[in-house]
Amino acid sequence: MRLYDCDHCGQTIHFDNRTCVNCGYRLAFVPELLEMHAIGQDQQAQMNSSAAPSPMDATWHLFSDQNHKVRLCENAAIDVCNWTVLADDPHPFCPACRHNRLVPDASTEEGLNQWRSISQAQRHLFYSMMRWNLPRINRDEDPEGGLVFDFLVDEIQPDGTLKAAMTGHENGLIAIRAAEADDATREQIRVSMNEPYRTLLGHFRHETGHYIWDRLVRDGGKLDQFRAAFGDETADYGEALRRNYEVGPPPDWQQFYVSTYASSHPWEDFAETFAHYLHIVDTLETARAYGISIEPRRHEELSAEVAFNPYAASGAEQLVSAWVPFSLALNSIHRSMGVPDLYPFILAPAVVAKLQFVHQLIHDHMANAAASQPTQPATFAA
Numbered sequence: 001m002r003l004y005d006c007d008h009c010g011q012t013i014h015f016d017n018r019t020c021v022n023c024g025y026r027l028a029f030v031p032e033l034l035e036m037h038a039i040g041q042d043q044q045a046q047m048n049s050s051a052a053p054s055p056m057d058a059t060w061h062l063f064s065d066q067n068h069k070v071r072l073c074e075n076a077a078i079d080v081c082n083w084t085v086l087a088d089d090p091h092p093f094c095p096a097c098r099h100n101r102l103v104p105d106a107s108t109e110e111g112l113n114q115w116r117s118i119s120q121a122q123r124h125l126f127y128s129m130m131r132w133n134l135p136r137i138n139r140d141e142d143p144e145g146g147l148v149f150d151f152l153v154d155e156i157q158p159d160g161t162l163k164a165a166m167t168g169h170e171n172g173l174i175a176i177r178a179a180e181a182d183d184a185t186r187e188q189i190r191v192s193m194n195e196p197y198r199t200l201l202g203h204f205r206h207e208t209g210h211y212i213w214d215r216l217v218r219d220g221g222k223l224d225q226f227r228a229a230f231g232d233e234t235a236d237y238g239e240a241l242r243r244n245y246e247v248g249p250p251p252d253w254q255q256f257y258v259s260t261y262a263s264s265h266p267w268e269d270f271a272e273t274f275a276h277y278l279h280i281v282d283t284l285e286t287a288r289a290y291g292i293s294i295e296p297r298r299h300e301e302l303s304a305e306v307a308f309n310p311y312a313a314s315g316a317e318q319l320v321s322a323w324v325p326f327s328l329a330l331n332s333i334h335r336s337m338g339v340p341d342l343y344p345f346i347l348a349p350a351v352v353a354k355l356q357f358v359h360q361l362i363h364d365h366m367a368n369a370a371a372s373q374p375t376q377p378a379t380f381a382a
């Protein structure tokens with residue numbers, strides 16, 4: 001994730017900020033520009049109104065461009081979202097929030113806190129999707145297969161037992177268990193399932209990988225190339241998952257898969273690989289934004305610097321060559337603090353080849369989309 005500057009005072013600001021701590025200006029992420037901006041309410045619109053509009057109904061302008069008119073996403077009213085909508089867009093929600101169907105109950109403290117954590121992870125996902133102009137057709141455009149999110153609450157059964165909501169994907173519908181927004185619940189599940197890593201953002205990236213598979217592999221005529229890299233996805237999915245949970249992964253799984261779950265079925269292998277590709281790219285962009293470089297004394301082979309834009313990398317090899325030294329350093333720092341490794345995974349050559357498939361899939365789609373819409377602005381910010 002990039003760092004930004006408040007265009008009113010120059011203060012360093014971050015993707016999730018709402019207000020500049022230096023000048024007090026309202027801040028918002030402007031999706032069509034893929035940038036954070038200081039915004040001010042449009043005075044002319046207020047003068048033409050009989051009553052001052054609420055912040056959600058008001059028209060705002062960018063401090064750097066008063067002709068660029070926006071509204072706040074309707075979810076800003078409960079401090080769930082800090083994105084904007086173009087002023088002439090009839091939709092009340094920003095390009096990320098408009099994909100949501102079932103959301104936590106914001107009238108309760110628990111529901112609102114869950115909703116805020118979920119939204120933060122979702123907006124990080126959509127940032128990456130928009131950087132690459134990945135498919136994100138909603139259910140208004142495609143009622144059967146459009147991308148839509150349900151954030152599901154657990155149910156109390158008549159006998160008093162808890163029926164946990166399930167996280168998963170089917171035909172563009174992504175379900176996320178809302179309770180996993182609670183750190184204690186998510187950590188309990190991680191430990192019980194013997195997983196090295198489990199986060200809300202990881203769920204979003206993994207489940208969206210299934211949607212991307214539908215759109216770019218199945219519907220994009222890439223099945224033969226996919227099978228050459230990941231295997232035959234026509235293998236019985238239910239049986240594959242049953243075997244994974246009852247028997248576990250093959251003994252040599254680390255030579256071929258990024259995680260044990262990836263070894264269960266080619267669909268899960270792709271979704272896990274897609275999620276890790278996003279993990280790597282977004283984290284390297286953050287390292288680049290902070291100017292972090294790795295120069296271990298007397299261990300020059302572990303040196304690394306992100307001297308390139310990870311979102312415009314030449315290939316998976318370039319990303320992995322930088323990522324491995326960074327992840328080793330970050331893991332060592334975590335161990336020094338007595339906490340688990342940040343990235344407890346091994347990127348074997350077979351896994352890098354799969355990351356290259358994902359890389360090529362994303363960048364081919366972006367090139368094709370740009371060719372069909374030559375007037376679209378570039379999404380590769382420096």
